[in-house]
Amino acid sequence: MTAIDASPSATSSSSSSEPIATRSTLLGTIAAYLTASDHKRIGRLLISVSAIFAIGTAIEGAVLGVERISPSSSIVDAGIIVQLFSALRFDLIFSVAAPLMLGLAVAVVPMQVGARALAFARAAMFGFYLWLFGVVLVGSSYLNNGGPGGGDAEMVDLFFAGLGLVISGLLLISASVATTVLASRRAGMTLIETPIFSWSALVASVSMLLTLPVLAGALIYVAVDHAYERATFGATEGVNAWIGWALTSPQIFIVAIPTLGVLAQIVATMTRGKQPLRVGLFVGVGLMSTAVIGAVTQSSHTVNFSGSASDILKSLIPYLFFNDLSILGVLVVLGLCLLALKSEKAKLNAAFVPAFLGVGMVFTGMVGNAVNKIVNLKLANTVFEEGVLVYVCYGVVLSGIGAVAHFGPRIWGREIASAPVIGLGLLGFLATVLASLPYFIAGFADQPASVANGFDYSGPIWLWNSLVAVGHALMALVILLFFALAAKSFRSGTISTATSAELFESVNG
Amino acid sequence: MNTSATALGAGPTVVMRRPALVLAGLLSAISAMLMGSMLAIWLDFRSSAPLRESPDGSKMLRDWLPENIKIPEVATNTMMMTFVITCVMAQWAVYSLRRNDSKHASLALGVVFLTEIALVNAQLAVYSQMGIGVRDGGYMTMFYAITATMLLIIIVCMGFTLLALFRSMAGRAGDRDLISAHALYCYSVSAIFAAMWLVVYVQK
Numbered sequence: 001m002t003a004i005d006a007s008p009s010a011t012s013s014s015s016s017s018e019p020i021a022t023r024s025t026l027l028g029t030i031a032a033y034l035t036a037s038d039h040k041r042i043g044r045l046l047i048s049v050s051a052i053f054a055i056g057t058a059i060e061g062a063v064l065g066v067e068r069i070s071p072s073s074s075i076v077d078a079g080i081i082v083q084l085f086s087a088l089r090f091d092l093i094f095s096v097a098a099p100l101m102l103g104l105a106v107a108v109v110p111m112q113v114g115a116r117a118l119a120f121a122r123a124a125m126f127g128f129y130l131w132l133f134g135v136v137l138v139g140s141s142y143l144n145n146g147g148p149g150g151g152d153a154e155m156v157d158l159f160f161a162g163l164g165l166v167i168s169g170l171l172l173i174s175a176s177v178a179t180t181v182l183a184s185r186r187a188g189m190t191l192i193e194t195p196i197f198s199w200s201a202l203v204a205s206v207s208m209l210l211t212l213p214v215l216a217g218a219l220i221y222v223a224v225d226h227a228y229e230r231a232t233f234g235a236t237e238g239v240n241a242w243i244g245w246a247l248t249s250p251q252i253f254i255v256a257i258p259t260l261g262v263l264a265q266i267v268a269t270m271t272r273g274k275q276p277l278r279v280g281l282f283v284g285v286g287l288m289s290t291a292v293i294g295a296v297t298q299s300s301h302t303v304n305f306s307g308s309a310s311d312i313l314k315s316l317i318p319y320l321f322f323n324d325l326s327i328l329g330v331l332v333v334l335g336l337c338l339l340a341l342k343s344e345k346a347k348l349n350a351a352f353v354p355a356f357l358g359v360g361m362v363f364t365g366m367v368g369n370a371v372n373k374i375v376n377l378k379l380a381n382t383v384f385e386e387g388v389l390v391y392v393c394y395g396v397v398l399s400g401i402g403a404v405a406h407f408g409p410r411i412w413g414r415e416i417a418s419a420p421v422i423g424l425g426l427l428g429f430l431a432t433v434l435a436s437l438p439y440f441i442a443g444f445a446d447q448p449a450s451v452a453n454g455f456d457y458s459g460p461i462w463l464w465n466s467l468v469a470v471g472h473a474l475m476a477l478v479i480l481l482f483f484a485l486a487a488k489s490f491r492s493g494t495i496s497t498a499t500s501a502e503l504f505e506s507v508n509g
Numbered sequence: 510m511n512t513s514a515t516a517l518g519a520g521p522t523v524v525m526r527r528p529a530l531v532l533a534g535l536l537s538a539i540s541a542m543l544m545g546s547m548l549a550i551w552l553d554f555r556s557s558a559p560l561r562e563s564p565d566g567s568k569m570l571r572d573w574l575p576e577n578i579k580i581p582e583v584a585t586n587t588m589m590m591t592f593v594i595t596c597v598m599a600q601w602a603v604y605s606l607r608r609n610d611s612k613h614a615s616l617a618l619g620v621v622f623l624t625e626i627a628l629v630n631a632q633l634a635v636y637s638q639m640g641i642g643v644r645d646g647g648y649m650t651m652f653y654a655i656t657a658t659m660l661l662i663i664i665v666c667m668g669f670t671l672l673a674l675f676r677s678m679a680g681r682a683g684d685r686d687l688i689s690a691h692a693l694y695c696y697s698v699s700a701i702f703a704a705m706w707l708v709v710y711v712q713k
Contacts, residue, residue, distance in 0.1 A: 119528045175535045183526035213539045217546030224654040232647035
């Protein structure tokens with residue numbers, strides 16, 4: 001069986017740093033991408049398409065922010081608003097964060113582990129098409145009032161079909177990445193010697209392989225029920241009750257696992273591979289994957305600080321295990337990265353700025369999730385949870401910007417300018433804070449979740465929602481500008497002159 | 510004069526990590542999580558069902574399986590036994606290839622494929638004998654959802670068997686990684702079916 005697809009195109013493009021576009025016609029390039037089995041091409045497709053979706057998702061967020069500025073008047077039709085709330089969640093996780101991180105893994109992991117090519121590359125390419133087609137179907141269903149809680153039954157069925165394809169596609173890509181790390185490493189490389197980004201990609205892939213089938217199982221029941229009976233699983237209104245867990249924390253933490261690998265890899269380059277307690281990084285990444293347990297149990301583990309000491313302890317232990325253990329993982333990685341930077345003479349790397357800020361945003365979101373689960377604060381069903389989601393997913397986008405800036409010269413063969421990357425990283429940080437922090441505040445003021453009109457609370461409603469709208473719009477601009485910068489740099493920028501030693505350091509640090 | 514020569518050191522050990530086997534392991538994990546989640550929801554619904562008196566009035570039963578539905582246990586038990594045969598045949602294929610006996614490997618894989626056809630046939634017979642409609646109620650909807658998913662997993666296994674069979678018949682006797690991967694997936698599917706058989710067909 002052809003486990004490793006080493007097609008001529010794969011081997012030639014892997015060995016050459018010359019960009020594809022300058023070597024062939026436009027039609028030829030399109031054809032090459034459509035039938036690609038080269039890991040770099042599949043990775044580029046995933047990264048590029050998810051970046052395009054990220055712009056659309058940020059615009060969705062801006063529209064929802066604008067809609068909530070004045071709760072007494074509406075700009076968008078009420079039926080569409082319900083769908084937009086659900087679409088924002090779906091898009092942030094399944095159209096942007098998950099494919100972006102998997103795309104980076106597909107492009108970088110084979111180079112890092114010394115594999116000739118991605119294991120089961122054609123399966124990964126098929127997975128990309130399944131995912132893309134699924135996202136298009138889900139988007140179409142949302143546009144036609146067919147998402148969870150939608151009014152058009154046929155479009156709701158289309159949503160189920162689309163989500164099924166998205167899950168299948170992501171599973172195929174994850175399986176390909178995990179197999180590459182587990183079975184295609186160069187001779188002599190043990191798992192503990194695997195570069196930290198590849199390790200994080202393995203942990204994230206396996207975590208997705210364990211959680212997405214659980215979503216698929218629930219989806220099958222809900223879809224069959226919706227198609228035939230519409231009673232047992234609550235018909236359209238019951239969809240969120242059964243599959244909603246996949247569109248919130250802790251499932252979103254799983255797609256953020258590679259952000260730790262990106263940061264640690266960049267720091268390893270800056271410190272020339274000298275990392276004290278390297279095993280600690282592996283443990284930190286592994287700890288973050290404990291989010292899997294919280295995801296597959298599909299239950300919210302809250303803590304209530306009122307009552308007797310034994311009651312508090314009873315709720316505190318599962319709360320700490322399910323919500324805070326993964327935070328500890330992020331803390332371990334952040335601490336070790338800062339320790340490495342402190343103890344070694346670091347060489348400045350522009351990609352560090354967005355990558356570090358990205359992990360910081362993910363960490364803030366995870367802390368927010370832990371706060372959200374404290375019953376006494378009464379944050380359930382408020383916009384606080386939306387703030388958590390945006391913090392984590394935009395943190396992933398920021399980390400993705402850092403990763404493209406860092407690994408881009410190895411993937412595309414050309415350098416990317418440093419100064420704009422730092423500027424866009426800082427701007428992206430501002431956008432993330434603006435799009436999320438106001439909802440942390442509004443959550444304490446009891447602004448309801450997934451509601452655009454008819455709510456009231458004491459506080460500047462217009463200010464918080466305006467800031468959120470500006471934050472999302474700014475993020476759309478940041479992604480667009482970075483996309484333009486990357487496209488220009490990787491088409492006509494300076495050809496990467498990294499020596500093999502630098503390449504090893506950068507990729508295998 | 511020094512006549513001794515220093516021998517070259519041994520090269521790095523070649524690591525045979527067997528990607529197909531790893532992929533089969535991951536595929537098994539996906540299938541197990543899929544069926545595991547469906548069984549968990551099934552058990553959740555069953556435990557939430559109201560209590561009713563048994564027909565002889567001796568005990569209280571969960572009002573989960575409608576009284577008029579009879580599960581054809583002969584067919585479902587035959588399916589379980591067929592899975593045992595499938596596993597033995599899949600292991601026979603591995604055993605044969607270890608001895609470079611591609612004829613017996615192909616024969617074993619052919620028998621595996623036949624047993625899988627028998628499994629599909631038995632499942633269709635179960636549907637036919639039960640005579641229930643997917644719209645008839647909550648139990649029926651969930652019954653069809655979970656058993657059809659199991660059927661889909663068996664069909665994926667059939668595709669795997671066909672792939673292994675074609676390659677074996679084409680003389681790829683050295684394809685031990687694939688045949689071992691196939692056997693691993695057969696064992697996993699059997700274990701997954703055993704769990705479903707116990708919950709859905711035995712405990713009901």
